[in-house]
Amino acid sequence: MACPTGALTERKALQSVIEALGNPELYPVIQFSPTVPAAIAEEFGLKSNKDVMNLLRSAFRKMGFRQSFDASFAADINIMEEAAIFLERQPENKKFPFFTSCCPSWVRYIEVFRPEFKDYLSPLKSPQQIMGTVIKQYITSSAGIKPEKVFVVSVMPCTAKKAEAEADGSGNKSVDAVMTIRELIRMIRFLGIDLGNLETEPSNTAFGLSSSSGRLFGISGGHLEGLLRTISFMSTGQDLNPAKINDLRGLKSRKEARIKINKQAVNVVAVSGLANAIALLDEIAGGRDDFQIVEVMACPNGCINGGGQQIGLDEKSLKARMKALYDIDEEEMVKMAHKNPTVTELFDKFLSKPNSAMNRDILHKDQPKPAII
Numbered sequence: 039m040a041c042p043t044g045a046l047t048e049r050k051a052l053q054s055v056i057e058a059l060g061n062p063e064l065y066p067v068i069q070f071s072p073t074v075p076a077a078i079a080e081e082f083g084l085k086s087n088k089d090v091m092n093l094l095r096s097a098f099r100k101m102g103f104r105q106s107f108d109a110s111f112a113a114d115i116n117i118m119e120e121a122a123i124f125l126e127r128q129p130e131n132k133k134f135p136f137f138t139s140c141c142p143s144w145v146r147y148i149e150v151f152r153p154e155f156k157d158y159l160s161p162l163k164s165p166q167q168i169m170g171t172v173i174k175q176y177i178t179s180s181a182g183i184k185p186e187k188v189f190v191v192s193v194m195p196c197t198a199k200k201a202e203a204e205a206d207g208s209g210n211k212s213v214d215a216v217m218t219i220r221e222l223i224r225m226i227r228f229l230g231i232d233l234g235n236l237e238t239e240p241s242n243t244a245f246g247l248s249s250s251s252g253r254l255f256g257i258s259g260g261h262l263e264g265l266l267r268t269i270s271f272m273s274t275g276q277d278l279n280p281a282k283i284n285d286l287r288g289l290k291s292r293k294e295a296r297i298k299i300n301k302q303a304v305n306v307v308a309v310s311g312l313a314n315a316i317a318l319l320d321e322i323a324g325g326r327d328d329f330q331i332v333e334v335m336a337c338p339n340g341c342i343n344g345g346g347q348q349i350g351l352d353e354k355s356l357k358a359r360m361k362a363l364y365d366i367d368e369e370e371m372v373k374m375a376h377k378n379p380t381v382t383e384l385f386d387k388f389l390s391k392p393n394s395a396m397n398r399d400i401l402h403k404d405q406p407k408p409a410i411i
């Protein structure tokens with residue numbers, strides 16, 4: 039559900055989050071999507087830069103969260119695994135084009151309305167679900183905290199992420215409660231936290247570093263841009279140069295690019311808005327076969343315009359949110375998932391080689407649930 043006028047609103051998670059924070063038996067932690075800092079800066083009149091993330095960390099600690107995690111770290115994990123899957127599928131050209139799967143609304147649309155394309159979807163969990171899994175299985179358990187005591191809260195720009203977290207099996211869920219950005223804003227105000235006057239706090243977690251590729255997931259075309267950077271490295275040993283792919287940038291609802299990797303052209307397309315995705319699926323069903331990777335974000339322009347963001351967004355704010363993510367990519371030293379030392383450490387210590395059987399158990403989705411709308 040993503041209603042641009044606010045006539046429909048989300049099922050609130052605030053009550054369960056407040057209860058978890060007050061429960062001494064639990065160890066509450068929070069993860070936030072790459073779109074959260076810019077939206078919060080906009081709401082509270084702060085300058086949108088990397089400091090906002092550290093102000094947020096400080097606010098989360100005041101609320102009672104024991105650790106806070108940037109979900110862009112999980113986007114980096116997603117890229118590493120997805121690049122390996124793409125390269126494995128490529129030689130025999132099976133299940134092509136390869137559809138990214140980080141947007142749960144898009145995945146649900148395919149599962150329910152266009153199941154003939156289900157095999158084309160990347161099997162990976164979304165960054166939200168990967169982050170929850172990694173927090174419970176590795177980060178907190180390696181500190182001696184039992185997974186069932188850890189209460190993982192997500193802050194997302196997205197109402198569909200609530201349903202995604204709910205659908206995650208019956209036992210110990212990876213994510214226990216999902217708040218929209220609107221709910222986080224209410225919580226900050228309700229608790230009387232004066233964001234502008236807090237001291238910034240650095241990450242207090244292991245695996246706290248994210249590449250700017252992971253942050254680009256917040257804008258349509260960004261997932262593809264980060265993924266191509268790592269596909270290039272995994273396939274040639276060389277970094278994509280330039281790393282920035284201009285054809286995948288900006289607010290157009292459909293962006294196509296042709297990238298040379300290993301002397302071969304890789305054709306990709308990013309669309310946002312489900313109407314544009316449907317038109318693309320019809321083209322593919324009609325015989326169009328020159329795309330190798332398809333990225334779809336259900337909200338127009340991607341998560342920067344998600345259904346859990348503030349209502350009544352104008353184009354100026356949308357451009358500011360987009361610019362905030364591109365600016366981070368300009369300034370960040372670590373621009374590629376495979377260059378993120380904390381991600382490579384996680385693969386070395388806890389996971390296995392990208393797209394190995396062990397990783398499939400942990401990072402890939404279970405079989406899709408029955409098609410009920």
Ligand code: SF4
Pocket residue numbers: 140141142143144195196197198199335336337340341342343344345346
């Ligand atoms: S594009 Fe919209 S529905 Fe998809 S993940 Fe982003 S906010 Fe959620």
